[in-house]
Amino acid sequence: MSEFLIIPRADHDALVSRAYQARGYTAAEAAEGAKLAAEAARHGIRTHHALKALHLDHLFGSATGGCVPGAEIEVLPSRFPASERWNANKKLGQSVAYQAIDRAIELADQYGIAQIAVDNAFHYLWGGGYVMEAAERGYYAYTNCTSALAEVVPFGGVFPTLGTNPHSWGIPAAAPGAFPIVMDWATSTVAMGRVQALKREGKSLPPGAAVDAHGHATTDPSQVAALLPFGGHKGYGMCLLNEIFGGLIGGSLPTLRGRQLPSADEKNTPVFYFQVIHPDALSGGAFACGRSQKENLKAVLEDILGHGNQGAMLPGQIEGGFRKRSDASGGLLFTDAEVAEFNEIAAELGMKAWDTATLPRA
Secondary structure (H helix, E strand, O other): OOOOEEEOHHHHHHHHHHHHHHOOOOHHHHHHHHHHHHHHHHOOOOOOOHHHHHHHHHHHOOOOOOOOOOOOOEEEOOOOOOEEEEEOOOOOHHHHHHHHHHHHHHHHHHHOEEEEEEEOOOOOOOHHHHHHHHHHOOOEEEEEEOOOOOOEOOOOOOOOOEOOOOEEEEEOOOOOOOOOEEEEEOOEOOOHHHHHHHHHHOOOOOOOOEEOOOOOEOOOHHHOOEEOEOOOHHHHHHHHHHHHHHHHHOOOOHHHOOOOOOOOOOOOOOOEEEEEEOHHHOOOOOOHHHOOHHHHHHHHHHHHOOOOOOOOOOOOHHHHHHHHHHHHHOOEEEOHHHHHHHHHHHHHHOOOOOOOOOOOEO
16 A cells, blocks of 8 residues: 555645634635645655644644734834844744745845844744745745744753754755755754654654653653754754744743743743845855856755765755655645544534545555
């Protein structure tokens, strides 16, 4: 039996949009939530598609006040024309992130580089989806965020005081028709969404990824109490960077995020940071052998992957391959276990279930 069932994107988007609107979100917010979820699934990001998004919203979002359906973004005064400060007012994170990337591109067109700092946010899920969109439009983009909960133990520590805190970079493709370079990862060894996915599929974690309630290493996803940073002290440094950005933007104590506040003047919301650079703002204009900027990037990448390194790959290559597979199938690819969870959501909404007996497979 093939690994995946094929779900038409229109059917997926209809279900996910209905789920968001049933929770009070506007049609526009629901569409943006469905778009990010679909793009995650399209690229094989099993840890941050709709099941994760809706679960996160249930635990920390609209059901608990951590996210406010229909909230409006407030753009705060700034004396720096290429920098904007936003108060998201707990608006749906995916909606805020798409708008932030669009606005940063507008500013980069004018100033060469732009940044947007977002306070009082709700997790935007898959950061790679936003920088990839910018890269496909020809821009260099970066984003980081503080995640919904402190679930990561600092290097040398015993208690989780850090988020999984992802970093995402998007670099335009060096050749026509190629997939952009997308570097996107949580700074924990695995994302908590990966733990949930492995539990759903009845699989084990890799060694060195997590600890149980007693601080002992575990590979059993059902026993995970906290995660470990990737790469030891180096991954810890990258994880810490998000908390530093968060503290500078307006985020409060990591161990309070997503949890009940001890006082009315405290905060428990994540923060976002976005940066977009126009390619012309990077160019020194003196490339070897008369190459253009894009030709020079292509030559650099070919040199890196040459010299017997043909088996190496670029970041985003696996996701680009999965996108081709999804597009060739004519839909989005989900496992039987995932479809079963989608059907539980459909039942709650009074919608028709996806019939696994008749769905095509890929």
